[in-house]
Amino acid sequence: MKQISTFGASAWQIGELHLFRDSDPKQLAPLLAACPVVQVEQGETVSDLHCARLYIVLRGALAVGADTRTGMADGTISKVLPGESVGEQSVLDEEANLNPIVAMEQSELLQIEAATVWRLIDESNGVARNLLRLLSFRIRAANAQLRRRQKLGEFYRQLSMVDGLTSLYNRAWLNDLLPTMVASAHDTQAPLSLVMIDIDHFKKFNDSHGHLQGDQALRTAAQVLSGALRPSDCAVRYGGEEMMVILPNTSIGLAQSVAERLCERMRQAVVFGDMRLPLPHITASFGVAALQPGQDEQALIAAADAALYRAKETGRNRVAVAAV
Numbered sequence: 001m002k003q004i005s006t007f008g009a010s011a012w013q014i015g016e017l018h019l020f021r022d023s024d025p026k027q028l029a030p031l032l033a034a035c036p037v038v039q040v041e042q043g044e045t046v047s048d049l050h051c052a053r054l055y056i057v058l059r060g061a062l063a064v065g066a067d068t069r070t071g072m073a074d075g076t077i078s079k080v081l082p083g084e085s086v087g088e089q090s091v092l093d094e095e096a097n098l099n100p101i102v103a104m105e106q107s108e109l110l111q112i113e114a115a116t117v118w119r120l121i122d123e124s125n126g127v128a129r130n131l132l133r134l135l136s137f138r139i140r141a142a143n144a145q146l147r148r149r150q151k152l153g154e155f156y157r158q159l160s161m162v163d164g165l166t167s168l169y170n171r172a173w174l175n176d177l178l179p180t181m182v183a184s185a186h187d188t189q190a191p192l193s194l195v196m197i198d199i200d201h202f203k204k205f206n207d208s209h210g211h212l213q214g215d216q217a218l219r220t221a222a223q224v225l226s227g228a229l230r231p232s233d234c235a236v237r238y239g240g241e242e243m244m245v246i247l248p249n250t251s252i253g254l255a256q257s258v259a260e261r262l263c264e265r266m267r268q269a270v271v272f273g274d275m276r277l278p279l280p281h282i283t284a285s286f287g288v289a290a291l292q293p294g295q296d297e298q299a300l301i302a303a304a305d306a307a308l309y310r311a312k313e314t315g316r317n318r319v320a321v322a323a324v
């Protein structure tokens, strides 16, 4: 970055610079006259880590990255074009500008020290007004960016809660949400039931039809569950070929009939849409439990698991209900 002139000695006009629009050039000229005009080469960094300064692009363009102090640096770059400025905020809060500023091409910049900016503000209402407008615009832009990031964050959070193969909720979701559902059921004394589901002889299915068809069978089983539930019910892939259905506001008797319905639909499910292939069936075993007073989510899962074990032991392809 080298000084090639001063603003007073250069041919640049005050009125062309956005910050000085609608201000009296005669009033500003004496204050700006001694300010250096510097030249930066393409790719050269402009930021000075030690002083708060304002730069106005006279020719060329600057790329300004997000402030690294905030931990928000995310690759977002703003382009500063002729007439526009950068560094106003660092001047106002008297902190060095830590945003990485790089010349996108060979550029000429007007460099204004913080003390001079303050004098310009003191002497010209027009400069103060323009600065306020600019800051308000920057705040709006930063808020919009923040909202976009929040939405993106929420999108990824939800994505991380869904099982990639079956599109059911995953264990992370369960760990997050089940304790809350259990606590809320205790608080409101509303019934809460849980059904553990395990596909029968799934190892044999994989061995006979291959792992990819096994995956397809898991997707089919997941569709059976999600297609048969109320919007308030939740289906989860608990792990491997084990799934779970959570039924809020549902008594054990009702949960048992839901499980019977799911068991029947599982038997009827068409695993492969391609009719040229043999039609393998899947069946599943179901263990049903309802939340008992004082019980936590682990105990509820254990009770449903024990019932599932009994369904397996007594022949599979059936529903067993937890003993109370």
Ligand SMILES: Nc1nc2c(ncn2[C@@H]2O[C@H](COP(=O)(O)OP(=O)(O)OP(=O)(O)O)[C@@H](O)[C@H]2O)c(=O)[nH]1
Binding pocket: 165, 198, 199, 200, 201, 202, 203, 204, 206, 210, 211, 212, 213, 214, 215, 218, 239, 240, 241, 312, 316
């Ligand atoms: N294709 C596929 N198979 C899986 C997946 N996750 C787990 N498995 C298989 O599921 C099978 C589970 O086998 P086991 O736990 O022995 O149970 P099972 O053969 O279903 O027997 P029972 O549960 O007693 O009826 C294993 O062979 C796993 O490899 C998956 O994502 N895709």
